Amino acid sequence: MSLSEIIAEIEKRAQGRGIGHLQEIRKGLKGLSRSAGNSIFSPQTTFGEKYAYHYGGRGELQFNVGTDKPGMFRHGVAFSFESSRSLPNPEEALLTSVRRFNEFIDLHSAEYSDMSMWEWDRNDRRDSDRPITSIRPNLVRRGMFVFAGKMQPTDSIDLDLIVDDLDRLLAMYQFVEGRDEFPTLIVDTVDVPFRPGCTIKRRYATASLAERILNIDLRHNELQSLLYEELQHEHGENNVTTEWKAATGKVDVVVRPEEGHLWFYEIKTSLSARACIREGLAQILEYSYWLSGIEPEKLFIVGEPRLDPEANQYLARLRERFSIPIEYRQCVLPELR
Template sequence: MTVSEFDVGPIARALNVHAASYAIGGLQDIRKRLRGYSKRPSSDIFTSQTIRPHWAFHYGGRTELQFNIGLEDIAGEPALRHGVAFSFEPSQSLPSIDVLVPKVGLFNDYLRGHPEAFPDMRMWHYRGRVQSSDYPASPIMTDLVVPGPFVFLGKRQRVAEIDYDVILADFDRLLPLYEYVESGGHESPSVKVPKAAFSFQAGCSTDRPSGTTASLAERVLNISLRHNLMQAALTCRLIAQYGAANVADEHASGSGTKIDVVLQHAAGEFWYYEIKTAHSPRACIRDAIGQIMEYSYWPGAHEASRLIICGEAALDDEGAAYLRQLNERFRLPFAYEQIVLEQ
């Protein structure tokens, strides 16, 4: 089958039938409850109003985080995407994207709070007809939340090997994210996200975006890029000092979050590093302190022997006095380290 001959309609209708034994089969009942409707808006996930030849989204999804399937052209071969998406393209049913903006905020909150929820899924986006490369599940960048782009989280399958159970099982996994977003963040996820116990595994990212081709303005103002550069500089320094077998970045905390950098300082003794891009040490400490304490002390986490906040600014006398008081009065093992980047 060529890309031009592909039609998602039969797949969407088959998913409606197969969904009866999955939680996603009750999507319209969930929407009825969340919206306070007097009756269920539809009996199906996808309807004739939301199915097009090359894509489909759930009934009611135009103004929501939408469950979406669609054609992906991979090197001239058709593949089927499945997952959730925000479509920021204005239309008659979505004259303004303003209704989606707070939902993007909730989407981002959920992914920050559950960074291990979708390790096997990827995100990508379209600006017009230009498709981005794939990247790990992460908060949506602000510059994408404008009229036009389409942002997706999910997977792809070859159209010759469609597995409906895989699609529906992945929809079930995404359902707590949908419920969190569409309930305004007030409803607890209906499915607990599995949390892996802390077990140190050395290793640092090799595909982290580089700043070598970025302009000076991007290197200074792009927070995500800045964080990546600081993380790379820190891991390189720690590896040089302690060896690659003792350093890991984006390491699972054991409580459903990820630690920027973990150093195995001695057998069974770990130091946690949290990187912040604020311009003052006080702002870095303020932003980091809650996160880094959660990494060490939240139920299920592994307690660190040292909690290190990292920023670009040098620690001043007041900041040093504050951390010293936390160390001495509350016996909290805080420290601060400066990371200096070349401009």
């Protein structure tokens, strides 16, 4: 398929989806008198068979599709720090958007753990692929192009995947280019059904030893799978689920010990119980007690390290003084070989 044919299919499949209303959304975010048409992309923002970005995206976080590595097609969002007549100083004009992107990712990187990030330095595609993280200051300079999303082989493009991913990235775009004070993902928690099962995520597979030890996302996924198996054995296969939608995000693992009761488990990969508790406590409290949230009966921070006496005493104090039903559970991966 040519790039124009791919774009036509994206537009067609985006109808009725949030991303299909991008120009209407932009109109509200930017205070425009009228929207720039009904389509996501336009001939003016499509450049041969190379790439395209959404109409109006030159000076903002742009939805971008096009060729990337040889034989690969990319889709996702990007910042272009290449100067033009309409954007002579992109590294200054885009600073606020970059800062808001970083804040969004600091809070919601787990929602995009199946995507990657990389950059181009003018016409040089860097071998810099990594999980989506905050954009470092040294990347905000003339000629850089920073991309976040996915790649597919050009001879087997999944168009529905592209539309699904662009739709998922819409929440990021709305915060980055909007004026909201806090980045949130809209989650409807009214009567969320409890569906037992484990969402399959990327695992170690053929990863190198360094990746298996240092890649936080892979290690988290492996711990999530192990914890799911342990809890399923303890509580039954119909009473354990993963990635359960809370008011402000997804809980790693949830147990239903009995009808009407829930236990939340939040996994962290730090090297001490204290660090796991520090990283996970605020997150699990927000999942549990934010407005419109479903309040669980018990909360668990899960980590590989043992619970040392000081950390145990700290949790006991939280339970006693503030009545927070918080506990720690150790979950240890088999020794890596």
